[in-house]
Amino acid sequence: MQKVIFDTDPGVDDALALLYLLRHPDIDLMGVTTVFGNAPVALTTRNARFLLRSWGHDVPVHAGSAGPLTPDMPEDDFPVHIHGRNGLGDHPVPDDPREEAESASSFLIDTIRANPGQIRILAVGRMTNLARALQTAPDIADLVRDVVIMGGAFRVPGNITPAAEANIWGDPLAADLVFGAGWQVTAIPLDLTTRTFMTRPMLARLAQEGGPDMQLVADLSQGYVGFYRQSGYDGMVVHDCCASVFLTDPELFALTTGEVRVPWQGIALGTTMMNPSDRQGPMDAWADRPRQAAALDGQPEAILARIAQVCAG
Ligand code: BDR
Numbered sequence: 296m297q298k299v300i301f302d303t304d305p306g307v308d309d310a311l312a313l314l315y316l317l318r319h320p321d322i323d324l325m326g327v328t329t330v331f332g333n334a335p336v337a338l339t340t341r342n343a344r345f346l347l348r349s350w351g352h353d354v355p356v357h358a359g360s361a362g363p364l365t366p367d368m369p370e371d372d373f374p375v376h377i378h379g380r381n382g383l384g385d386h387p388v389p390d391d392p393r394e395e396a397e398s399a400s401s402f403l404i405d406t407i408r409a410n411p412g413q414i415r416i417l418a419v420g421r422m423t424n425l426a427r428a429l430q431t432a433p434d435i436a437d438l439v440r441d442v443v444i445m446g447g448a449f450r451v452p453g454n455i456t457p458a459a460e461a462n463i464w465g466d467p468l469a470a471d472l473v474f475g476a477g478w479q480v481t482a483i484p485l486d487l488t489t490r491t492f493m494t495r496p497m498l499a500r501l502a503q504e505g506g507p508d509m510q511l512v513a514d515l516s517q518g519y520v521g522f523y524r525q526s527g528y529d530g531m532v533v534h535d536c537c538a539s540v541f542l543t544d545p546e547l548f549a550l551t552t553g554e555v556r557v558p559w560q561g562i563a564l565g566t567t568m569m570n571p572s573d574r575q576g577p578m579d580a581w582a583d584r585p586r587q588a589a590a591l592d593g594q595p596e597a598i599l600a601r602i603a604q605v606c607a608g
């Protein structure tokens with residue numbers, strides 16, 4: 296069994312990614328850490344608890360960062376036109392009045408130290424919790440098994456600016472710290488995820504075959520599907536679930552490796568820049584950076600088939 300911590304901002308596609316992890320027989324989900332992103336952290340935390348409760352799972356949830364490490368970023372800028380005002384497509388979610396202290400980064404540190412060499416972090420929101428954990432406890436970089444993120448746009452346009460993908464754009468300084476640490480990072484970027492398109496008929500079939508758990512995902516995806524319809528697409532991109540599939544079926548992904556830097560100021564803020572070769576020269580900004588990996592290509596149809604198999608199973 297793979298021991299996984301899921302760092303997330305649910306988030307419609309986050310919900311499908313979570314269901315995949317819960318249903319996969321090879322995944323031991325140790326905990327869920329939440330972060331601001333698709334909605335404020337109070338709501339993404341409430342949403343994570345709601346999903347786990349609805350699906351009958353007692354996995355610990357730890358609230359994380361409410362805002363970015365990067366200075367001068369806009370506040371209260373949430374994608375309500377994509378994920379709804381509550382982050383789950385405005386699907387009704389019961390109030391959860393509890394106010395809790397931030398515990399995501401300490402949970403990450405404690406769990407990684409208690410399970411040396413074993414923990415895989417799957418991060419599908421802003422990288423803020425991971426960066427905070429690294430700042431507090433740099434030793435965790437040597438203790439995790441690896442880090443898989445949904446994020447970045449390496450050879451395709453971003454979805455927030457021409458250069459930046461949402462999870463990186465939302466806290467580019469945190470992303471730069473995560474790519475620069477000595478752990479193995481694999482990014483599942485827009486280059487591949489935007490090609491992993493679940494059509495509306497496929498979603499409907501999954502909801503039918505997958506029982507009430509999958510029906511909930513289909514219900515809360517309606518606004519998200521509506522967002523894609525406005526751009527002429529009939530279905531939805533399942534960004535975060537692609538990254539879940541990487542944990543279990545890495546052979547469906549084609550990786551490119553190189554040092555990665557993320558500018559966190561100026562017009563290129565949030566760009567994921569990879570130095571793909573061992574290029575020498577005026578490259579100080581890349582000196583001493585570890586080589587990381589990004590899935591710039593892969594098999595979208597096979598990834599979708601895997602999602603259907605696991606989530607309808
Ligand atoms: C990423 O941004 C969020 O809106 C999605 O949940 C996904 O993690 C895609 O750019």
Ligand code: CA
Pocket residue numbers: 303304305306308309333419420535
């Ligand atoms: Ca997400």
